[in-house]
Amino acid sequence: MIDLHMHTTYSDGTDTVKELLKNAQKRKLEVISITDHNGCRAYQEMETFDIANYYKGGYNRRL
Secondary structure (H helix, E strand, C coil): CEEECCCCCCCCCCCCCHHHHHHHCCCCEEEEECCCCCCCCHHHHHHCCCHHHHHCHHHHHHH
């Protein structure tokens, strides 16, 4: 399953970046796309931590 339209608290979402990633993992989403309005701060934040600690996605199962 995929979700290509997700927002964080950097936009009009209710979850922080880490919460969004954890929830995507819990929902077993294989592919996600963070689509905050007017910026890319979520992606800038993700450069500061190891994403795999929060979200593995579907690609890791194929490695």
